Amino acid sequence: MKHVQSEIAHAGVSLADRKGVLGTLMLAPALAYIAALVAVPFFLAIGLSVSDATVGDPAIHHFVGLRNFVRVIHESAFHFGLRNSMIVTFATLILILVLATAESELLARDFRGKRLVQILLILPWAMPVSLAAVGWLWLLDSEFSPVDWLLRTAHLLGPGTLFGPANHLYYYGREWVGIGAIIAINVWRLLPFATIIVLAGRTSIPRDIFEQAEIDGAGFFRTLFHITLPALLPILTVAAMFTALLVFGDMTIAALTTRGGPGYTTQVLPYWAYLKGIEGGALSEGAAIALFLFPVLLVGAILALRFAYRTESA
């Protein structure tokens, strides 16, 4: 009898069997990681933005209130950056949502060569940023751009044509062409990600629903707008939110292509914050720029998520 009891006691509870302990242990690394690499820099940035710290003297000594914010919003580079960040984010978002929906409609069907199309569509995502930058720099080069060559061959570019009279478009040297190029690269870069999200939503809609719509007499566009899109709405919201945040926070594309020029006309906020705070040494003002739209983004993200949950559960 006694023997049996001790057997049970031995087989019994180790530390890892207690749910509370195990949970804490498993969560701890993730929490530490988030605290060290997200929370600390974030609060540090808030601290910096209300101080007079510079790269030469990065200590947060003096509280200067909102002086940095007031100062940065009076600069024309900031105005351009704000405008361009909004335009680039908004335009990318619209294009991505339309194209991702179109791609998911395509990939939800069976056709010959579907595997190949899948690979091609996913490829931009697998491409290293540096390699992609080289590709795009060459594609939109001021002298050797193959796009220019195609346009010239089609008699759309050059003296006396639609986009003429110059023989080149100088993508990174003109305000709106430059912004267009940044948008195009953003769309190219983020489309695979958005497509995967939307496709997951699309394939989770039961096939019966589409066949029923077919029987009920709905054509392609009626099915798309009355059946598919309403069903996709929650997942589209999620895709939109991720895309917006990724585009809005990105400085690499501007830095690798136009560098904000000519002048500040193609500047975007994150790149301007980097130039100002790190390259220019005005750490506190850089932090102020970077933090400028945080409240807007936060509210946007919360609203989008709440909306997604509500439509999901309704």
Place this chain on the structure above:
Amino acid sequence: MATLELRGIKKRFGDFYAVDGVDLMIAEGEFLAILGPSGCGKTTLMRMIAGLEPPSAGEVLIGGVPVTHLPPRARNVSMVFQSYALYPHMSVAENIAFPLKARGVPKAERDTKVQWVVGLMGIEGLVKRKPGRLSGGEKQKVALARSLVRDPSLFIFDEPLSSLDAQVRAMARGELRQLHDRTGVTTVYVTHDQLEALGMGDRVAIMNRGQVRQLGTPQELYDDPADTFVAAFLGSPPMNLIERDNRIIGFRPEYLQPRVDGSLAQGALVFKVRIMQLEFLGSEWLIYGVLEDGGGENKLLAKVDQLVASKLRSGESRDFVVERSYLRLFDKTTGLRIAPSAAKLTQ
């Protein structure tokens, strides 16, 4: 309302013929049930009638018009899916109005029609609800209303009752048949449940391996199965099939009864049966037995009433009798029925 005609319909997936040459003619206003085990091709056949799948060969005619290569919306067929396929983000009223909208029916007429069909199905209280808030039975009614609202030429049902509870199902069977009688729409009803097929169909087509094995009224199928597949598939429990004299003899369990002392009817067949088990079914008993004289592993089933069962014990051997008129003969190699005139029993 229209006739439906299938001519030599085939559907091939790779090397496999899911439907292998089906000819059917369904009269105007008829209720035809297509019955078969899963994988027999009944769903594929139905999808080809609806236009969701193109046939590999053959022709589909609705109301005498060839529609083989027309999309579903040009066929004016309506269909109720097993899952009911209600549009989740639309209210019940919007769901029902959708087929009308898709056909460009003006709003005033749409509203009148929706009201009519909602009244017909008795779902006035549900029109504002979303499908997520409906019970299985309610969903089924909404799906029916949606398919009725546009006066279809042809109704197709894909196991519409299989997701309902057993109690609701019996009710729904009756309601569905009544609805058909009231509207008179030609109906194709696909099911694997023989109670539904026999109980609702004017005629039943039994399918196996992509072919229609027999087409007839429920009584014809039950009393005169065309082959051993139909004999063994229909009825619960199915027909007893016993090999004798290079033929297969079939008879229904309810016609196999213990021999009562006295005279034997002319030509009746006697089997010596060892009773293995007695099973209580409520109104009657099912007797599981093994044939003792025929040799081999021949198992037999008999359905007897309370009084008869009380005299039987498991483990004992008894003579069981079938009257001659209840015997059905099948060819041993092909499994096909041997015409009664050609059938001579050697005792």
